[in-house]
Amino acid sequence: MLSERRLEVLRAIVQDYVGTEEPVGSKALTERHKLGVSPATVRNDMAVLEDEGFIAQPHTSAGRIPTDKGYRLFVDKLAGVKPLSSPERRAIQNFLDGAVDLDDVVGRTVRLLAQLTRQVAVVQYPSLTRSTVRHVELLALAPARLMLVLITDTGRVEQRMIDCSAPFGETSLADLRARLNSRVVGRRFADVPQLVQDLPDSFEQEDRGTVTTVLATLLETLVEETEERLMIGGTANITRFGHDFPLTIRPVLEALEEHVVLLKLLGEAKDPGMTVRIGHENAHEGLNSTSVVAVGYGSGDEAVAKLGVVGPTRMDYPGTMGAVRAVARYVGQILAES
Amino acid sequence: MLSERRLEVLRAIVQDYVGTEEPVGSKALTERHKLGVSPATVRNDMAVLEDEGFIAQPHTSAGRIPTDKGYRLFVDKLAGVKPLSSPERRAIQNFLDGAVDLDDVVGRTVRLLAQLTRQVAVVQYPSLTRSTVRHVELLALAPARLMLVLITDTGRVEQRMIDCSAPFGETSLADLRARLNSRVVGRRFADVPQLVQDLPDSFEQEDRGTVTTVLATLLETLVEETEERLMIGGTANITRFGHDFPLTIRPVLEALEEHVVLLKLLGEAKDPGMTVRIGHENAHEGLNSTSVVAVGYGSGDEAVAKLGVVGPTRMDYPGTMGAVRAVARYVGQILAES
DNA sequence: TGCTGGCACTCCTCCAGAGCGAGTGCCAAA
DNA sequence: TTTGGCACTCGCTCTGGAGGAGTGCCAGCA
Numbered sequence: 053m054l055s056e057r058r059l060e061v062l063r064a065i066v067q068d069y070v071g072t073e074e075p076v077g078s079k080a081l082t083e084r085h086k087l088g089v090s091p092a093t094v095r096n097d098m099a100v101l102e103d104e105g106f107i108a109q110p111h112t113s114a115g116r117i118p119t120d121k122g123y124r125l126f127v128d129k130l131a132g133v134k135p136l137s138s139p140e141r142r143a144i145q146n147f148l149d150g151a152v153d154l155d156d157v158v159g160r161t162v163r164l165l166a167q168l169t170r171q172v173a174v175v176q177y178p179s180l181t182r183s184t185v186r187h188v189e190l191l192a193l194a195p196a197r198l199m200l201v202l203i204t205d206t207g208r209v210e211q212r213m214i215d216c217s218a219p220f221g222e223t224s225l226a227d228l229r230a231r232l233n234s235r236v237v238g239r240r241f242a243d244v245p246q247l248v249q250d251l252p253d254s255f256e257q258e259d260r261g262t263v264t265t266v267l268a269t270l271l272e273t274l275v276e277e278t279e280e281r282l283m284i285g286g287t288a289n290i291t292r293f294g295h296d297f298p299l300t301i302r303p304v305l306e307a308l309e310e311h312v313v314l315l316k317l318l319g320e321a322k323d324p325g326m327t328v329r330i331g332h333e334n335a336h337e338g339l340n341s342t343s344v345v346a347v348g349y350g351s352g353d354e355a356v357a358k359l360g361v362v363g364p365t366r367m368d369y370p371g372t373m374g375a376v377r378a379v380a381r382y383v384g385q386i387l388a389e390s
Numbered sequence: 391m392l393s394e395r396r397l398e399v400l401r402a403i404v405q406d407y408v409g410t411e412e413p414v415g416s417k418a419l420t421e422r423h424k425l426g427v428s429p430a431t432v433r434n435d436m437a438v439l440e441d442e443g444f445i446a447q448p449h450t451s452a453g454r455i456p457t458d459k460g461y462r463l464f465v466d467k468l469a470g471v472k473p474l475s476s477p478e479r480r481a482i483q484n485f486l487d488g489a490v491d492l493d494d495v496v497g498r499t500v501r502l503l504a505q506l507t508r509q510v511a512v513v514q515y516p517s518l519t520r521s522t523v524r525h526v527e528l529l530a531l532a533p534a535r536l537m538l539v540l541i542t543d544t545g546r547v548e549q550r551m552i553d554c555s556a557p558f559g560e561t562s563l564a565d566l567r568a569r570l571n572s573r574v575v576g577r578r579f580a581d582v583p584q585l586v587q588d589l590p591d592s593f594e595q596e597d598r599g600t601v602t603t604v605l606a607t608l609l610e611t612l613v614e615e616t617e618e619r620l621m622i623g624g625t626a627n628i629t630r631f632g633h634d635f636p637l638t639i640r641p642v643l644e645a646l647e648e649h650v651v652l653l654k655l656l657g658e659a660k661d662p663g664m665t666v667r668i669g670h671e672n673a674h675e676g677l678n679s680t681s682v683v684a685v686g687y688g689s690g691d692e693a694v695a696k697l698g699v700v701g702p703t704r705m706d707y708p709g710t711m712g713a714v715r716a717v718a719r720y721v722g723q724i725l726a727e728s
Numbered sequence: 729t730g731c732t733g734g735c736a737c738t739c740c741t742c743c744a745g746a747g748c749g750a751g752t753g754c755c756a757a758a
Numbered sequence: 759t760t761t762g763g764c765a766c767t768c769g770c771t772c773t774g775g776a777g778g779a780g781t782g783c784c785a786g787c788a
Contacts, residue, residue, distance in 0.1 A: 075751090079751075080750095092763090095752070109752085112751090189527060201539060203529075203549070288643035302629045305629070415779065430731075431731055434730090434731085450739060453781095
């Protein structure tokens with residue numbers, strides 16, 4: 053086990069390296085931090101930390117930089133979550149309060165996160181599966197053409213065109229609309245399938261086909277659109293990620309374009325706490341030199357979606373975690389209000 | 391006026407530079423192109439071209455590279471639009487045909503453009519102002535809370551919450567819904583304001599306030615949401631833009647994040663032909679070292695939106711223009727079908 | 729008048745070597 | 759266990775020289 057002081061040395065190395073972006077040496081450390089020991093002692097400690105794999109030298113006779121393992125220890129044991137200043141909190145609230153609809157909320161959130169952390173922000177739209185139905189609307193655009201509109205409690209709206217084999221009367225339509233709503237409004241998406249299962253049976257023979265089609269489309273919307281949407285912002289911040297350019301940022305940009313990858317990334321975040329994935333802990337290869345900080349957010353006690361940031365492994369973890377957590381909370385509040 | 395041969399020299403310089411990314415000298419030119427004259431003659435021509443500002447030397451004793459003015463001449467006079475190969479055309483059609491809804495069409499288009507041109511693609515969603523109303527729906531979510539849903543002929547759906555001061559009866563709601571639709575369905579958005587102007591007058595005194603609120607929200611949606619949406623793809627391709635990295639790409643990424651800037655950029659594209667803005671011709675400073683190729687697309691004879699790509703000034707103009715034009719055409723077809 | 733070959737000149741790029749200095753590892757002493 | 763001392767390593771930077779690509783100019787020729 054590492055002694056108290058050695059942990060302190062590791063913390064100092066991480067902090068300095070995050071600040072300066074340059075390998076940090078023993079002398080500089082003793083000057084900038086009150087460790088109470090001489091450079092020589094620090095050197096010994098560093099040798100141990102290096103043996104254990106927490107820090108590394110880019111080359112002989114250079115300072116040390118933290119390894120992924122070093123950051124991991126730092127995040128787990130040495131660093132807290134830095135709360136935001138109250139002006140920052142107020143700014144967040146003001147900024148988010150101005151949102152007019154769901155798109156706007158997500159858009160503002162992503163910009164806010166990017167600005168606060170100076171990194172790339174990723175915000176997932178509130179998930180369909182975990183939310184509840186606020187309303188289902190059926191419109192006849194033409195005699196045999198319907199539009200299905202689904203409104204969720206989080207303000208999300210999905211629509212689908214439905215071509216029917218046979219014309220569907222206005223009365224039947226109103227009937228179906230009413231029955232559908234009475235069954236599913238306020239219910240969770242996951243429960244909808246079994247709630248509407250027997251609905252076709254209660255209709256006239258001639259309408260049964262159309263009703264079945266409508267229900268099939270509804271269920272399809274629930275399933276297919278569980279393939280979530282997300283929004284990205286602050287991509288310009290990747291220029292801050294490192295100096296060895298083309299090679300580093302290329303794969304990151306590519307990963308950011310693949311929303312599937314990002315969703316998986318966020319998906320790994322466990323609900324209650326915050327998830328931090330450092331460097332090679334990220335499954336996706338292109339993100340091996342980045343860290344991801346993600347957390348769930350929701351209108352109630354349960355998370356309906358995730359948000360987070362992607363940044364260089366040498367990021368300010370306490371600050372980033374603080375910002376991510378704070379933003380998640382406020383977004384949750386906003387969603388609960390609307 | 392420049393002689394035929396000098397134009398030919400310029401064309402050769404542009405082509406070689408676009409291919410190699412390196413300043414091209416007189417000797418290399420005569421070797422790679424059948425100009426029928428000696429390097430010395432080419433040197434003289436180059437001196438003239440440089441005097442006129444079409445090419446420049448990065449430093450003495452280096453080859454020449456085209457200036458923005460040189461590219462401009464190349465695009466205007468020397469290069470055509472390179473049509474796509476028929477396998478490419480088929481691939482486009484197949485890829486776009488698989489789209490299920492508007493989001494999907496735009497998403498596929500942007501990916502397609504990025505892949506074909508290996509540059510950053512920008513696609514604007516079909517504009518509200520130029521399209522027509524397919525349907526307006528009003529739902530009562532609560533006694534004094536309505537939802538307005540607007541469906542366009544291009545498949546776009548906009549929704550807005552409306553809080554009413556007084557409860558609004560189901561009968562009045564159905565009435566308003568019916569009257570609204572009978573007036574605006576099939577009409578252009580621009581015409582809606584005057585079409586609904588006198589609508590409140592035909593309602594009972596007690597409902598008049600709510601009707602006015604609803605109409606105001608509707609008009610607001612038309613105006614505010616004319617602030618268009620767009621989608622971007624292929625950002626990873628900016629790594630191809632140049633070698634002097636952080637400085638070049640930073641402002642480009644920033645510009646790409648500001649959708650307002652991009653919309654303005656696309657907005658400058660005139661309807662019928664293609665617009666090419668080269669380097670400093672772009673109003674936005676961050677895009678001074680990029681070129682933008684944009685064109686309108688639409689379901690009918692008129693353009694409902696624009697799409698285009700952003701790339702380095704040293705891009706393959708004929709090829710890019712060909713791809714942009716072809717994609718715009720196919721997207722137009724797809725929209726017309728749905 | 730326009731094209732061509734020749735030639736001197738410029739100036740970037742690459743490479744090797746030297747000096748510098750930050751930082752280390754080890755050791756002997758406190 | 760900590761500390762000061764000291765030799766050593768090795769990347770960074772600067773310098774100078776060789777090489778070479780490319781130019782501009784000039785005189786000759788069609």
